[in-house]
Amino acid sequence: MYYMTKKLIQVKNISKQFPGVLANDKVSLDIEKGEIHAIVGENGAGKSTLMNIIYGLYEPTEGEIFFEGEPVEINSPLDAINLGIGMVHQHFMLLPSFTVAENIVLGTEPRKNRIFMDFKEAVSRTEELSKTYGLKVDPYRKVESLSVGIQQRIEILKVLYKGADILILDEPTAVLTPQEAEDLFNVIRKLVKDLGKTIIIITHKLQEVLAISDRVSVMRHGKMIGTLETKDADEQILAEMMVGREVLFEKLHKEKIPKEKVLSVKGIKARDNRDLIALDQVSFSLNAGEILGIAGVEGNGQSELVEVLTGLRKMEEGTFTVKGIEVFNKSPREIRDLGIAHVPEDRLATGLSSEATIWENMLMGIQHTEPYAIKGIHMNKKKIMERSDRLIEEFDIRTPTGDLPAGNLSGGNMQKMVIAREFSFNTPILIIAQPTRGVDVGAIEFIHSQIIEKRNKGAAILLVSADLDEIFRLSDRIITLYEGKITGEFLNGEISKKDIGLYMTGKHMDLAGRGASNE
Numbered sequence: 001m002y003y004m005t006k007k008l009i010q011v012k013n014i015s016k017q018f019p020g021v022l023a024n025d026k027v028s029l030d031i032e033k034g035e036i037h038a039i040v041g042e043n044g045a046g047k048s049t050l051m052n053i054i055y056g057l058y059e060p061t062e063g064e065i066f067f068e069g070e071p072v073e074i075n076s077p078l079d080a081i082n083l084g085i086g087m088v089h090q091h092f093m094l095l096p097s098f099t100v101a102e103n104i105v106l107g108t109e110p111r112k113n114r115i116f117m118d119f120k121e122a123v124s125r126t127e128e129l130s131k132t133y134g135l136k137v138d139p140y141r142k143v144e145s146l147s148v149g150i151q152q153r154i155e156i157l158k159v160l161y162k163g164a165d166i167l168i169l170d171e172p173t174a175v176l177t178p179q180e181a182e183d184l185f186n187v188i189r190k191l192v193k194d195l196g197k198t199i200i201i202i203t204h205k206l207q208e209v210l211a212i213s214d215r216v217s218v219m220r221h222g223k224m225i226g227t228l229e230t231k232d233a234d235e236q237i238l239a240e241m242m243v244g245r246e247v248l249f250e251k252l253h254k255e256k257i258p259k260e261k262v263l264s265v266k267g268i269k270a271r272d273n274r275d276l277i278a279l280d281q282v283s284f285s286l287n288a289g290e291i292l293g294i295a296g297v298e299g300n301g302q303s304e305l306v307e308v309l310t311g312l313r314k315m316e317e318g319t320f321t322v323k324g325i326e327v328f329n330k331s332p333r334e335i336r337d338l339g340i341a342h343v344p345e346d347r348l349a350t351g352l353s354s355e356a357t358i359w360e361n362m363l364m365g366i367q368h369t370e371p372y373a374i375k376g377i378h379m380n381k382k383k384i385m386e387r388s389d390r391l392i393e394e395f396d397i398r399t400p401t402g403d404l405p406a407g408n409l410s411g412g413n414m415q416k417m418v419i420a421r422e423f424s425f426n427t428p429i430l431i432i433a434q435p436t437r438g439v440d441v442g443a444i445e446f447i448h449s450q451i452i453e454k455r456n457k458g459a460a461i462l463l464v465s466a467d468l469d470e471i472f473r474l475s476d477r478i479i480t481l482y483e484g485k486i487t488g489e490f491l492n493g494e495i496s497k498k499d500i501g502l503y504m505t506g507k508h509m510d511l512a513g514r515g516a517s518n519e
């Protein structure tokens, strides 16, 4: 009898043992043709590991994979691509100094005289691809000059170019603005409905799961807890399956702290990587015991502002003072010594070293200070390990030991490591960018309460986040940035999320008499 199975991929009892970590523990999963299948689970639950096995990057310790009912061995990404399986990773893998077209065709590039890449051909293929899928890109632009949203679009095109019918997207929206995420979802729907593709999507945002997926599978501690039809799920059910207990988003308690200005920013002007004006006459002040939220659509100067304030980018005009000490283009180290800690938005590029161990990462910035360095030279390994172990415990960083490379950590646990380190310095000022990107619901709750605790103890906190819910939940005061200028300033409670959107997209308020302009 002719029998057609709807099951495209079947994973049966897959386990993956890493040194000291059973990342996948007899996991089974079915993927049906033409579905959007979401995978959720806490940081370190084993989601990326499972996908890397399906994509042929990791060899499973045990278990089997079936493709259209037949057992298959996927020993490399090339095997996966031959089956039509493509993957966009949690951390992008593009070559920054190459153009968009070059990145897309890389590995399968058209050749001229069999030696040089046929750039013209690469461009025309990119344009064609971009048209077919309705994903706009400029083939000539260098990847390093593009926003993360566009970079991700290129990753997706790259996978489609290789002929993938099944796309695995590992946290594709973690780095996107709400608008970019919405655009991506439209692309995903189109790929599935009009072009018959199958999508596997990992995300921590349960609202997204409900909005986009047909089915959802939940992992916890390396195990598959279960698969549900999305129409039978809600946020509460999923969160409980993920963490094995109820998740409550409690109201955060904010203490009243006497105002004392610790950071004062005056007339800053700076350029972006493309040499365009990114910040224009930006002035504001920040008080002890206050969280100042910067709301804005990504790419409106937030990243540059954080870079200027942490010494990673030069300013052309203006200045800022930290507790009365003036800063004009000082080095990151000098600024750190003045009392500014920094949780960067791009943890892989600036926040951590993936080759170094977790304890070494925890030490960055204080490796020359007592009691971790004796007389500034000899390492006091005992103290260093004690501190590292304490932070691992306090911040619930999922790892068997601090002696492993930080690169082994799951994405969300890397983020927790960077936050743990920066918070442990007890600086008077904290600059925090996108603190909960790629972090699971339970950990978001934890990180938020840590931020509030810092505030209640008198830290002055500048919070940059593309997540408006986060801005509203944590901030005492909010300023909006649009095209490098401050367009509005509000006390939290003074304006709705909907109205603030207007200031994020160009409406200006009269700032006279407000803190932002008269400082």
Ligand SMILES: Nc1ncnc2c1ncn2[C@@H]1O[C@H](COP(=O)(O)OP(=O)(O)OP(=O)(O)O)[C@@H](O)[C@H]1O
Binding pocket: 018, 019, 021, 022, 023, 041, 042, 043, 044, 045, 046, 047, 048, 049, 050, 090, 398, 399, 407, 408, 409, 410, 411, 412, 413, 438
């Ligand atoms: N290459 C590796 N070497 C050693 N251990 C690893 C490696 N990759 C992952 N692990 C470990 O396996 C476990 C599962 O990690 P994985 O990256 O699959 O989690 P995840 O569910 O994707 O989490 P997140 O939501 O934070 O991205 C973690 O404990 C992690 O530290």
Ligand SMILES: [Mg+2]
Binding pocket: 047, 048, 049, 090, 170, 410, 411, 412
């Ligand atoms: Mg992951």
